Amino acid sequence: MSSASDQSPQTGDAETQAEAHISVRNLDMAYGDFLIQRDLNFTIRRGEIFIIMGGSGCGKSTLLKHLVGLMEPARGEVFYGSVDFWKASAVDQLRIKRQFGILYQSGALWSSMTLAENVGLPLGEFTDLEPAEIRRIASLKMALVGLAGFEDFYPSEISGGMRKRAGLARAMALDPDILFCDEPSAGLDPISSRLLDDLILQLRDSLGATIVIVTHELASIFAIADDSIFLDADTKTMIAHGDPRVLRDHSSDPKVRNFLLRGELGAQAATEVGGAAAG
Amino acid sequence: MAVDAYRDGAQIALGRLASGDISLRLTGDWRLRSGLPTPASFQELLRSQDRLQRLVVDASGLHHWDSGLLAFLVGVREACRARNVDFDAGDLPAGARRLLTLATAVPERQGARRSSAAHGFLTLVGDETVKLWRSFGGMLEFLGQATESFGKLIVFRARFRRSDFVEVVYECGAAALPIVTLISFLVGLILAFVGAIQLQQFGAQIYVADLVGVAMAREMGALMTAIIMAGRTGAAFAAQLGTMQVNEEIDALSTFGLSPMEFLVLPRMLALILMMPLLCLYADFMGILGGAVVGVGMLGLSVTQYVNETIHGVGLVDFAVGIVKSSVFGVLVALSGCMRGIQSGRSASAVGQAATSAVVTAIVLIIVTDGFFAVLTNVLGI
CATH class of the missing domain: 3.40.50.300 (P-loop containing nucleotide triphosphate hydrolases)
Structure with missing residues (x-):
């Protein structure tokens, strides 16, 4: 082809x-x-x-x-x-x-939530995991995209590139x-x-x-x-x-x-x- | 040969070259800021030439130039093409020549240009009618979805974050208290003043208490709260949801399989429906307090007299009418705010329009519904 x-x-x-x-x-x-x-x-x-x-x-x-x-x-x-x-x-x-996991052009993170909440939301909605476990998994996904330590930041507080990576972490949340x-x-x-x-x-x-x-x-x-x-x-x-x-x-x-x-x-x-x- | 000075600075003239071709002589400063000859003036010169086959640019007298020169030359070249005249860039500076080539390197995309032709009156009426019909359809669709998500709420199947709900409750409840206090206190005060002037003539100033109490409880408390909330919270809902639309946040929700209606609209509607009656009741008392200040301070009534007259004159039914109305107004403010926000376009001006239109829609609906309530309570005799 x-x-x-x-x-x-x-x-x-x-x-x-x-x-x-x-x-x-x-x-x-x-x-x-x-x-x-x-x-x-x-x-x-x-x-x-x-x-x-x-x-x-x-x-x-x-x-x-x-x-x-x-x-x-x-x-x-x-x-x-x-x-x-x-x-x-x-x-x-x-x-x-x-x-599906979707990474939007702008990241499209939910601006009223912290990065960990953004990544954790799909986990909270579609799994029966405990909040502490969700937080742990969210941290892991964020570490995978190089954002360890930024869990409690809001999307408006980080750079465009970081937002994109956080968007990828969220897209990967549910594997x-x-x-x-x-x-x-x-x-x-x-x-x-x-x-x-x-x-x-x-x-x-x-x-x-x-x-x-x-x-x-x-x-x-x-x-x-x-x-x-x-x-x-x-x-x-x-x-x-x-x-x-x-x-x-x-x-x-x-x-x-x-x-x-x-x-x-x-x-x-x-x-x-x-x-x-x-x- | 026609020589014509149009403005100080940039000038054009036609001349004849030794080869027999016509030259377009450009002299002076060709800058945007110093003014340029119009393409029409060139066409006028061109018209004076018969049997023109080739036009050569003579830039020997050209001083400074910028993109103004290019814009003019693009026009010249188009005019030449329209008259089947060959255009020769002649001794144009190399930079200008390159830019002129660049301006036409990519041919215009066919069909991309928007037509600016004026539409007939009937077309406009038709377009507007179709738009209105579509927006009515959109409204019904939103209403249906909102009702469906309320149904899910009742059977405990609605998904939204409790923390979002609590935050919206705070935003449209406690955070609105200062403005509601000020406005309703003043409305009570104004009502008492207006009543006092009339009632004093008959020595019936004690009835100011009844007037203010009944007016606040049945009408003004609910109405003023609703209008304040439409301007304050309804606009905020529309702007929040509109911005989320622009940032693709709503797309992100729906592609996760989370319904924006449940996740965003439901907590907002629920919060406003719960908070409006409370705010209304609070506004009623603030209004009565405002009336009392006039009654006691200006009309010489005692506090006990005023309170007793209010208790005597205002029944629970009056408060109930106001509270029921305010719940309905709460639904209207939340619905119009959320609807305009969700339906918002994806640009900054669209979000502004959404906020404006949320307030307008809410206020119109509030007043119309209030009129409906006035007739209903009259018919029912309450």
Whole structure:
């Protein structure tokens, strides 16, 4: 799968089906009448790190909102295993949602609670653990993201990078099956960004979680991605699907190669030919 | 050749080159702050030229320049394109030439530009009607969800943090006492003054106690508390929830499978519904105290007389009417504050609008409901 011409993996053999964790079929996304992306088809396999990339404003974060059940598709389906999320009952939807951990772009910590309360809240709500035990686990999760000792700080008292890490600690609170990250390294210094990448890799390797990341940080993409899709704002659909390292060297679409080569092909060339390779 | 000075500083003129092409001569200082020729003035010059095929920029007389020059040249180039005239940047400074190329390096995204065409009257009416209908739908949806979460509360299945609830109770209870004290005391005082002037004419000043007591207990206590709470707490609810919406905190709750209705709205509604009657009762007594100050201080009544007359004139039913009303007002203030907050857009101005609209909605609903209560109590004879 290196280019636009072969981007529909979910119709594959039984083995691929068995390990599919999230399948997106014929998805159209729109705000009211304004179409964002159309005809998205891809499968995210269990335990892989899947990257959603594309230029600014192409609908990456919107796609993430569709994947986590915050926005209903204009058309098409999102499957978790064999369950169609938007056709499932409210109880099933809730059951699916509880497998998610989500790291928001801004951290989205609950501002009226301390960091330990933020991390502990999901534990308190969805487990029968004692408060002392919850606090201990929350401290452990915070230590994992390098925030030991900041348990009693409020989100407004820490830096943006720390908020993001605290957000990751909260996303990991319940050892999620699927971790969604919206631009995890945006706004972080290169070292923090690298540490976050390492952390995500370790999470996948030790907990076996499926990880879906929206990003356009090339260093992160090449360091951790197993599979990726590329969304295009001009043609309003995905124009590539595959391992980003392969796409960088062999994609038939110059726009994708140009993106992954950090614009080395020249902006003009890529915008001119971009539309041709869609579909 | 047409030579035209538009302002001090930047000037344009057309000339003919030896090659036969037309040159656009730019002279003087081309800076945003010192004023620039308008694109229209250039087009006027252009119109005077027939059979123009090529326009060459002559920048030999150009002194200082900034992005004002670029904005003008982009306009010139577009005008040339519209008339099928070749545009040659000529001896434009290298920096300006680079920026001019940069300005058009990425072609304009088709369909991205918002149309500013004026809509017809009927379109506007239609749009507003659809908006109104949608907001009515949104209101009903919110009301339904709020009712559902109250149902869950009754069967002990609602999830929210007790500490949040206690904090909101403090915020909309004890923390509101100073302002409620001041306003209701003064309202009692004012009522007594107004009554005293009339009643003194008949030597019936003792009835000031009845007037203030009944007015506070049945009407003003509940009404003033509700309006204070709409401005104070309703706006705060809308701003809090609106900001949480902006920060994606509400998204974070719902993706954890926690209902924002139960987690955020329910404790706020519950707190206000519990606190409003208490505040109302407190306001009643403060108002009566204000009336007593006028009665005793100005009308020469004794404290005992005033208290006895109040006890005689104001029944428990009067207090009950006020307290029932204040509970309903509490629901209205909490609902409108939380609803506007949850429905808030994701920008700073949207949060401001949510807070304003929460107060307006609450006050309108309070007054309408009060009118409804006035008719109801009249019909029931209480």
